[in-house]
Amino acid sequence: MSQGPVLMWFRRDLRLADNPALLAAAADGRPVVPLFVLDETPGPRAPGAATLWWLDKSLAALGASLEAMGSKLILRRGEAAKVVAELAAETGAGKVVWSRAYDPATVARDTALKAELKARGLEAESFNGSLLIEPWTLKTGGGTPYRVFTPFWRAARPAIGEPEPEPAPERLAAPDAWPRSDRLADWGLHPRRPDWSGGFSGWRPGEAGAQALLSRFVDDHLDHYALGRDRPAMDGSSRLSPHLSWGEISPRQAYAATGASEKFRSELGWREFNHHLLFDQPDIAAVNVDHRFDTMEWRADEAGFEAWSRGRTGLPWVDAGMRQLWSEGFMHNRVRMAAASFLIKHLLIDWRRGERWFWDTLVDADPANNPGNWQWVAGSGRDAAPFFRVFNPVSQGERFDPEGDYVRRWVPELARLPAKYIHAPWTAPPLALAGAGLNLGRDYPLPIVDLSEGRNRALAAFRSL
DNA sequence: TTTTGAGTTGTTCGA
DNA sequence: GTCGAACAACTCAAA
Numbered sequence: 001m002s003q004g005p006v007l008m009w010f011r012r013d014l015r016l017a018d019n020p021a022l023l024a025a026a027a028d029g030r031p032v033v034p035l036f037v038l039d040e041t042p043g044p045r046a047p048g049a050a051t052l053w054w055l056d057k058s059l060a061a062l063g064a065s066l067e068a069m070g071s072k073l074i075l076r077r078g079e080a081a082k083v084v085a086e087l088a089a090e091t092g093a094g095k096v097v098w099s100r101a102y103d104p105a106t107v108a109r110d111t112a113l114k115a116e117l118k119a120r121g122l123e124a125e126s127f128n129g130s131l132l133i134e135p136w137t138l139k140t141g142g143g144t145p146y147r148v149f150t151p152f153w154r155a156a157r158p159a160i161g162e163p164e165p166e167p168a169p170e171r172l173a174a175p176d177a178w179p180r181s182d183r184l185a186d187w188g189l190h191p192r193r194p195d196w197s198g199g200f201s202g203w204r205p206g207e208a209g210a211q212a213l214l215s216r217f218v219d220d221h222l223d224h225y226a227l228g229r230d231r232p233a234m235d236g237s238s239r240l241s242p243h244l245s246w247g248e249i250s251p252r253q254a255y256a257a258t259g260a261s262e263k264f265r266s267e268l269g270w271r272e273f274n275h276h277l278l279f280d281q282p283d284i285a286a287v288n289v290d291h292r293f294d295t296m297e298w299r300a301d302e303a304g305f306e307a308w309s310r311g312r313t314g315l316p317w318v319d320a321g322m323r324q325l326w327s328e329g330f331m332h333n334r335v336r337m338a339a340a341s342f343l344i345k346h347l348l349i350d351w352r353r354g355e356r357w358f359w360d361t362l363v364d365a366d367p368a369n370n371p372g373n374w375q376w377v378a379g380s381g382r383d384a385a386p387f388f389r390v391f392n393p394v395s396q397g398e399r400f401d402p403e404g405d406y407v408r409r410w411v412p413e414l415a416r417l418p419a420k421y422i423h424a425p426w427t428a429p430p431l432a433l434a435g436a437g438l439n440l441g442r443d444y445p446l447p448i449v450d451l452s453e454g455r456n457r458a459l460a461a462f463r464s465l
Numbered sequence: 466t467t468t469t470g471a472g473t474t475g476t477t478c479g480a
Numbered sequence: 481g482t483c484g485a486a487c488a489a490c491t492c493a494a495a
Contacts, residue, residue: 388487389475
C-alpha cells in the first residue's frame with residue numbers, strides 16, 4: 001500500500017458526519033489533508049452569487065470543525081484537477097478521496113483525474129456522499145433510466161432500505177507540516193459594494209446549522225408536512241435544500257430522520273430523480289430534455305423579464321415570491337411553481353432565462369434540481385407537467401394564502417388591502433383602494449399581462465408543438 | 466410482443 | 481357553492 005497522507009478533497013459534501021470519503025480517509029490512521037478547491041475556470045457550471053455567499057459561511061464552519069479536532073481545511077483556488085494533483089505531489093500524498101458528482105462534465109473531469117493519479121502510482125477513490133441511490137444502480141426492467149417518477153420511486157424505496165448514517169470520524173491525524181492555504185476572506189465570496197445579503201440572516205450555513213434545522217423540522221413540522229408545506233405564510237417546509245445542496249447534511253441523514261412522513265421522503269425522491277436526469281442528459285440547464293420544445297418561439301420580452309425578476313408584475317402572488325427570493329435567497333416551493341409558470345406560460349419567456357435568474361439568486365441553486373424543476377414546469381422535462389397546466393397566480397394565492405399574510409409580508413404596499421382583494425388588487429373597488437392608501441399604477445403596478453389572454457396565448461403556443 | 470393501467474403540485478366551463 | 485368533464489393524446493413500465 002502506498003504511504004503518505006490521504007488527501008480528502010471536499011466538494012459538495014461539506015460535513016464530517018456520514019461522509020464515506022472522509023471515513024475512508026480516516027480509516028487507516030494515516031495523516032489526512034482536507035482540501036477545498038474554488039474552481040472558477042470555464043467548464044462545470046460556476047456557482048451563482050447566492051450560493052457563493054453560502055459557500056463562504058459553510059467553508060468557515062467546516063474549517064472551524066476541523067480545527068476543533070486538530071485538523072485544518074486547506075483552501076486553494078484554480079483549475080480543480082490541476083490543483084488536486086499538485087497538492088497531492090506537494091504533500092507526498094499516497095491517496096486521494098472524494099465524493100462523486102453527477103453532471104456529465106464533472107464526471108468526465110473526475111474520471112480523467114482518477115486515471116492520471118493512478119498513472120502516477122497514487123490511490124484514488126470516489127464515494128457516494130450525495131445521493132440515496134446512484135443513477136447507474138437503478139434501471140427499469142428494460143435497462144433504461146426511469147422516466148416517470150412514481151415507478152422510479154417505487155423501485156428506489158426497497159433499494160434504499162432504511163439507511164443508517166455513519167458518525168463523524170473520531171480523529172483525523174495531522175500531517176507533519178501543513179501545506180499553504182489561501183485565506184477564505186481573500187476569496188471575496190461575501191458580496192461587497194453593495195452587500196445585498198442583509199436578508200440572509202435567518203440562515204445558518206454549516207453542518208451544525210443543518211442538523212439543528214433538521215431536528216427542529218422533525219419535532220415541529222414533520223407531522224403536518226403534507227399540509228404545512230403548502231402554506232408559505234406558515235413555512236412548514238424544511239428549508240433543508242441549501243444544506244443538502246452543499247452536502248452539509250446527507251440525504252441519508254435526512255431520510256433516516258423523516259420516516260414518519262412519506263410525503264417528505266418523496267421530496268427527497270424528486271431530488272434523486274433530478275440527479276439521475278442530470279447524469280443521463282448532456283446539459284439539462286441548456287438543452288430541452290424533450291426536443292419538441294426546441295422549436296418553441298419564445299418571446300423576447302425584456303420589460304416582462306425585468307418586471308418578473310424585480311417582483312413588479314402586478315400579480316401579488318408572483319411578486320411576493322420574487323421579492324422573497326431577492327431578499328432571503330429563497331422562495332417557498334408553492335410560489336416557485338407559480339412564479340416559474342407565470343414567466344414561461346403567461347409571458348412566454350424561455351425557461352432558461354428564469355433558470356439562470358434562480359441560479360444566481362437562490363441559496364439552494366443546485367445543478368440537478370434547479371434546471372430539472374424549471375424543465376418540469378415548462379413541460380420539457382422528464383415526467384413534466386402537461387402543457388395545459390397553467391398556474392393562475394390569483395387562484396393559487398387565494399388557495400394557499402387565504403389571509404394574504406404571505407403577500408403582506410413581501411409586498412408591503414398592499415398590506416392594508418383586505419384579504420378579499422389582496423391577490424387581485426385591480427378588482428378592488430375605489431373605496432377599498434383608498435382605504436388601503438393605494439393608488440394602483442403608481443404605488444403598485446397593474447398586471448403586466450391579462451391572465452386570461454396570457455393563458456390562451458400559452459395554450460396555443462404549446463399546443464402547436 | 467401485446468396489452469393494460471397509470472401518470473406531483475391545475476384551470477375552466479357547464480350542469 | 482360544488483362537482484365532473486375536458487383539456488391531448490402520449491408514453492412509460494410492467495405484466
